[in-house]
Amino acid sequence: MSEISKAYEPGTIERKWYDFWLERGYFTPEIDHQHKPFVIIMPPTNVTGELHQGHALTATLEDIMIRWHRMRGEPTLWLPGTDHAGIATQVVVERQLAGQGQTKDGVGREKFAELTWEWANKSRENIRRQHQLLGASCDWTRERFTLDEGPSKAVRTAFVSLFDKGLIYRGERMVNWCPRCRTALSDLEVEHKDITGYLYYIHYPLAQGKGFVTVATTRPETFFGDTAVAVNPQDKRYKKLIGKSVILPLIDKEIPIIADDAVDASFGTGALKITPAHDPTDFEIAQRHNLPLVDIMNPDATMSENAGPCRGLERFACRDKVLADLKDKGLMEKIEPYAHSVGHCGRCQTMIEPRVSLQWFVRTQPLAKGAIEVVKEGRVRLLPERFTKTYFDWMENIRDWCISRQLWWGHRIPVWYCRDCAGMTVSVDEPTACVHCGSRQLLQDPDVLDTWFSSALWPHSALGWPEDTEVLRYFYPGSVLETGYDILFFWVARMIMMGLEDTGEIPFHTVYLHGLIRDDSGAKMSKLRGNVISPSEAIGKYGVDALRFALTAGTSAGNDINVGKGKLESSRNFANKLWNASRFILQSLDANGLEAGALELQPKRMEDQWINSRLNRLIRSVTELMEAFQFGEAEQEVYDFVWSKFCDWYIEVAKIRLSSQSTPSPLPFLVDTLEKSLRLLHPCMPFITEELWQSLQQRLPHGSRTPASIMIAPYPVADDKAFAPEAERVMDSVIEIVRSIRNVRAQYKVKPDKLIEARVYTGELLSSLSAEAGMIETLAKVRPLTILGRQKRESTKDKDLVLVLKEAEVVVPLAGMVDRLAEEQRLVKESEEIKERIVQLKARLGNKAFLSKAPAQVVEKEKEKLALLEDKLKRLHQELSQLDSSSADS
Numbered sequence: 001m002s003e004i005s006k007a008y009e010p011g012t013i014e015r016k017w018y019d020f021w022l023e024r025g026y027f028t029p030e031i032d033h034q035h036k037p038f039v040i041i042m043p044p045t046n047v048t049g050e051l052h053q054g055h056a057l058t059a060t061l062e063d064i065m066i067r068w069h070r071m072r073g074e075p076t077l078w079l080p081g082t083d084h085a086g087i088a089t090q091v092v093v094e095r096q097l098a099g100q101g102q103t104k105d106g107v108g109r110e111k112f113a114e115l116t117w118e119w120a121n122k123s124r125e126n127i128r129r130q131h132q133l134l135g136a137s138c139d140w141t142r143e144r145f146t147l148d149e150g151p152s153k154a155v156r157t158a159f160v161s162l163f164d165k166g167l168i169y170r171g172e173r174m175v176n177w178c179p180r181c182r183t184a185l186s187d188l189e190v191e192h193k194d195i196t197g198y199l200y201y202i203h204y205p206l207a208q209g210k211g212f213v214t215v216a217t218t219r220p221e222t223f224f225g226d227t228a229v230a231v232n233p234q235d236k237r238y239k240k241l242i243g244k245s246v247i248l249p250l251i252d253k254e255i256p257i258i259a260d261d262a263v264d265a266s267f268g269t270g271a272l273k274i275t276p277a278h279d280p281t282d283f284e285i286a287q288r289h290n291l292p293l294v295d296i297m298n299p300d301a302t303m304s305e306n307a308g309p310c311r312g313l314e315r316f317a318c319r320d321k322v323l324a325d326l327k328d329k330g331l332m333e334k335i336e337p338y339a340h341s342v343g344h345c346g347r348c349q350t351m352i353e354p355r356v357s358l359q360w361f362v363r364t365q366p367l368a369k370g371a372i373e374v375v376k377e378g379r380v381r382l383l384p385e386r387f388t389k390t391y392f393d394w395m396e397n398i399r400d401w402c403i404s405r406q407l408w409w410g411h412r413i414p415v416w417y418c419r420d421c422a423g424m425t426v427s428v429d430e431p432t433a434c435v436h437c438g439s440r441q442l443l444q445d446p447d448v449l450d451t452w453f454s455s456a457l458w459p460h461s462a463l464g465w466p467e468d469t470e471v472l473r474y475f476y477p478g479s480v481l482e483t484g485y486d487i488l489f490f491w492v493a494r495m496i497m498m499g500l501e502d503t504g505e506i507p508f509h510t511v512y513l514h515g516l517i518r519d520d521s522g523a524k525m526s527k528l529r530g531n532v533i534s535p536s537e538a539i540g541k542y543g544v545d546a547l548r549f550a551l552t553a554g555t556s557a558g559n560d561i562n563v564g565k566g567k568l569e570s571s572r573n574f575a576n577k578l579w580n581a582s583r584f585i586l587q588s589l590d591a592n593g594l595e596a597g598a599l600e601l602q603p604k605r606m607e608d609q610w611i612n613s614r615l616n617r618l619i620r621s622v623t624e625l626m627e628a629f630q631f632g633e634a635e636q637e638v639y640d641f642v643w644s645k646f647c648d649w650y651i652e653v654a655k656i657r658l659s660s661q662s663t664p665s666p667l668p669f670l671v672d673t674l675e676k677s678l679r680l681l682h683p684c685m686p687f688i689t690e691e692l693w694q695s696l697q698q699r700l701p702h703g704s705r706t707p708a709s710i711m712i713a714p715y716p717v718a719d720d721k722a723f724a725p726e727a728e729r730v731m732d733s734v735i736e737i738v739r740s741i742r743n744v745r746a747q748y749k750v751k752p753d754k755l756i757e758a759r760v761y762t763g764e765l766l767s768s769l770s771a772e773a774g775m776i777e778t779l780a781k782v783r784p785l786t787i788l789g790r791q792k793r794e795s796t797k798d799k800d801l802v803l804v805l806k807e808a809e810v811v812v813p814l815a816g817m818v819d820r821l822a823e824e825q826r827l828v829k830e831s832e833e834i835k836e837r838i839v840q841l842k843a844r845l846g847n848k849a850f851l852s853k854a855p856a857q858v859v860e861k862e863k864e865k866l867a868l869l870e871d872k873l874k875r876l877h878q879e880l881s882q883l884d885s886s887s888a889d890s
C-alpha cells in the first residue's frame with residue numbers, strides 16, 4: 001500500500017494521472033445508440049502561441065461539464081481543435097521574416113506557406129501539450145485543424161452551395177482596409193482609437209459665376225476622389241445651390257452639388273465632400289445618387305493615378321502637399337483642432353483606410369431568419385439570458401458579410417476565372433475546364449476566406465460533414481457551446497446560421513458565455529499593469545487543480561472573473577486542507593482497518609446522522625446547480641461543506657472518538673463522506689481527487705469491485721432517506737454554542753488549556769443538547785457545563801456574559817474579567833449590527849429585480865434568515881433590559 005506523502009505536491013501527481021487516463025482511453029467515447037451522447041466541440045484555439053487565462057477558463061469549464069456527464073454514464077465527446085487564424089498567424093510569421101530582414105513577397109507564396117505550416121504545427125503541438133497540462137479530458141483521437149482536408153472540403157462545399165443558391169456574390173463594397181497587411185479586415189479586427197486631428201475648411205469655387213462653397217474635412221488628401229458636394233435639403237444656406245456644380249481645386253474637375261437627408265447640417269459648414277470610394281457614408285450617398293466611384297489609392301495606401309499631381313505619394317505626404325498647394329491658391333479658409341475616433345488594424349496598428357474594393361460577400365439576411373427563430377423558440381438557449389436581446393438586435397440588423405481576405409494563409413476561394421471567356425467556374429474540386437467555354441486556361445481567385453468562415457462550420461465540419469458518417473449522425477448536433485461573450489456575433493451567431501443552412505439542424509442547444517478574466521481587485525489583466533499571471537506560471541506555483549478552482553468557483557455565466565494571487569492562494573489552501581484531511585483518514589484506516597460491510601452506513605450517533613444528512617443535501621443541491629449550469633455555485637457549496645462541516649467539525653469530533661476508541665467508530669462516515677466529496681469535486685479538481693481516491697480505494701475491503709478510476713466512477717446521487725432534520729438542528733446548535741464560547745475565549749484571551757464555566761439555557765432542544773454535553777465540553781473547553789431549560793433562567797448577574805444564539809442563550813460568568821459597561825456596549829453593538837443586516841435583507845426582499853431574478857428557494861432562504869435575525873434581536877433587547885434592571889437593583 002502506497003504511503004500518502006505528508007505535503008500536497010501537485011506537480012508529481014498531475015502528469016502521472018493524465019497519462020493513466022489517456023492510456024486507458026477514457027477520453028474516447030463509444031457510439032452507443034441506447035444513450036444520447038453529451039457533446040462539446042471545443043472552440044478551435046488560434047495557432048498563434050501560448051494559452052492565456054481565457055483559454056484556461058474555457059478548458060476548465062468545458063472539462064467540468066464533460067467530466068460530470070461522463071460520470072453520469074453518458075457517452076461523452078469533447079472534440080479538441082485548432083484554428084489557422086488567418087491574418088493573426090500570417091502577421092506572426094511576417095514578423096519573424098522581418099526579424100531576418102525578409103518579406104513575404106520576397107520569399108514568395110509557396111515558401112511562405114511552408115514557413116507558416118511549420119509555425120502552425122509547432123504551435124498546435126504546444127497547444128495540445130498545454131491543454132493536457134490543464135487536465136482537459138478531450139478526445140485527442142478526433143483532434144481537428146481548420147485546414148485539415150475534411151474541414152477544408154466542408155468550407156468549399158458550403159461556399160459552392162451558398163453560391164448556387166445566390167447567397168454568395170462578388171461586388172464592390174466598402175471594407176476596412178489595412179494598407180500594411182494589404183487585406184480587408186472584419187470589424188472585429190479593427191481597433192478604434194481617439195485621435196486629435198484637424199478639421200480643414202476648404203473653398204471649392206462654383207463652376208458658374210463667382211463665389212465658392214466651403215467644405216470641412218478631416219482628410220483633405222481624399223478630395224481627388226470627390227464626385228459631389230452634398231448638403232441637407234432643409235438647409236436654407238444652400239437651397240439655391242442644389243443642382244449647380246463646383247470645381248475641384250488643383251485638378252479642375254467639375255462635380256455636382258446634391259441634396260441628401262443623410263447630411264448633418266450642423267457638422268462643419270453643412271456642405272459635405274462626397275468621396276464614395278473612401279468613406280462608408282459617402283458610399284451609401286453615392287449609391288442613392290448614382291455617383292461614380294473614384295478610387296484614388298493603391299492597396300498600400302500610396303496615391304494612384306487618379307490622384308493627379310500626387311500620384312505615387314504616400315497618403316500622409318499627399319495630405320501635406322495638398323494642404324500646401326491649397327494654401328498657395330488661397331483656398332484654405334481655416335484649420336481647427338478636432339478629436340475623432342479612427343480605426344486601426346488590430347494586428348499591426350496601421351491606420352485603416354475605408355476603401356471600396358471587389359470582394360466576396362455572403363447575403364446574410366435570409367440566413368439570419370432561421371437563426372433568429374431557433375433562439376425565439378428556445379431551441380437554442382443563451383446563458384446568461386440577457387444576451388438574447390443583444391443577439392436579436394444584431395441579427396435583425398445584420399449586414400452582408402465580407403468573406404474574402406487578401407491573404408496567403410487560409411482556405412483559397414474555390415472560384416476559377418477563365419482567360420478566354422472571363423466566366424467564373426465555382427467548384428468544390430479543382431476544375432479542369434471552364435464550365436462556360438471548356439477552355440483549360442483557368443486561374444484561381446488569389447484570395448482566401450475570412451477565418452470566421454471555417455469557424456462558422458466548425459460544429460459540423462469537425463465531425464466529418466459533408467461526408468455522411470456514423471460519427472456525424474450520432475454526435476451532431478452537439479450539446480453545449482462554451483465561449484467568451486465577446487464573440488457571440490462573430491462566431492456563435494454564424495455557427496447557428498451555417499449549421500442550419502448546411503445540416504438543417506441547430507449546432508447545439510445551449511450557449512454558455514463566460515466573462516472576462518480580471519485580477520483580484522477587478523482590474524483588467526495587462527502587461528502594462530504587471531498583473532498578468534499566465535496559466536503555466538499559475539500551474540507551476542499553485543498546481544492545476546488550484547488554478548481550475550480559482551478560475552471557476554463562485555463565478556457564473558456572463559460575469560467577469562477575478563483571478564489574482566489572492567484567489568489562487570486560497571484555492572491552493574483548499575487543496576491542502578483536502579489533502580491533510582484525507583491523510584488523517586487514510587492513516588486512521590491504516591491503524592484501525594475497516595470491516596467488510598462497514599460502509600453500509602447505520603448512523604446511530606447524532607453527529608453521524610448529521611454529517612450523512614448534510615452530505616446528501618449537498619449532493620442534491622450540487623446536482624441541481626450543475627443541471628442549471630451554476631458550476632461556480634456548486635463548487636462553492638462543496639468547498640463550504642468540506643472546509644467547515646467536514647474538516648472543522650466532523651473530523652474534529654471524530655478525532656476525539658478515535659483517540660478514546662469509543663464505539664461505534666466514526667471511520668465508516670469519515671470514509672464515506674471523503675469518498676463522495678472527492679467524486680463531487682472531481683470534475684473541477686481532477687488530479688488531487690484521483691490521487692486521494694486511489695489511495696482510499698486501496699485501503700477499502702471492496703477495492704476490487706470499484707472502477708479503475710474516479711473519472712469513470714458514477715457521480716454521487718442523493719439519498720433522501722439520509723435526511724435527518726432533527727440531527728441537523730441539534731448539531732447546528734452545538735456548533736453555534738461551541739463557536740460562541742470559542743469567540744469569548746479569544747476575545748478575552750483565555751489561555752487555550754484553561755477550562756471555563758458556562759451555562760446553556762434552551763427550549764425544545766434541552767434533552768438533545770444535554771445528550772451532547774460531553775462534546776460541547778471538549779470542543780469548547782468548558783467545565784462545569786450546565787444545560788438547563790429556559791424557564792430556569794435567572795436574571796443576569798453583574799459579571800455574567802450573555803450570548804444570545806439561535807436556539808439557546810449561553811451565560812459565561814466572567815467574574816473579574818469583564819465589567820458591566822463593556823458588556824452593555826457589546827450587546828448594543830451586536831444589536832446594531834443585526835439591525836443593519838435586517839435593513840439590508842428587507843431591502844433585498846423588497847427589490848423587484850432580485851425577486852424576479854432569484855430562484856424561489858433563494859428567496860425562501862432569505863426570508864428564513866430575516867425571521868431568525870428578528871427573533872435574535874428581540875432576545876438581545878431582553879438581555880439589555882435585564883442588564884438595566886439588574887443594575888437598578890444593585
Ligand SMILES: [Zn+2]
Nearest residue numbers: 178181345348
Ligand atoms: Zn495590418
Ligand SMILES: [Zn+2]
Nearest residue numbers: 418421434437
Ligand atoms: Zn471560359
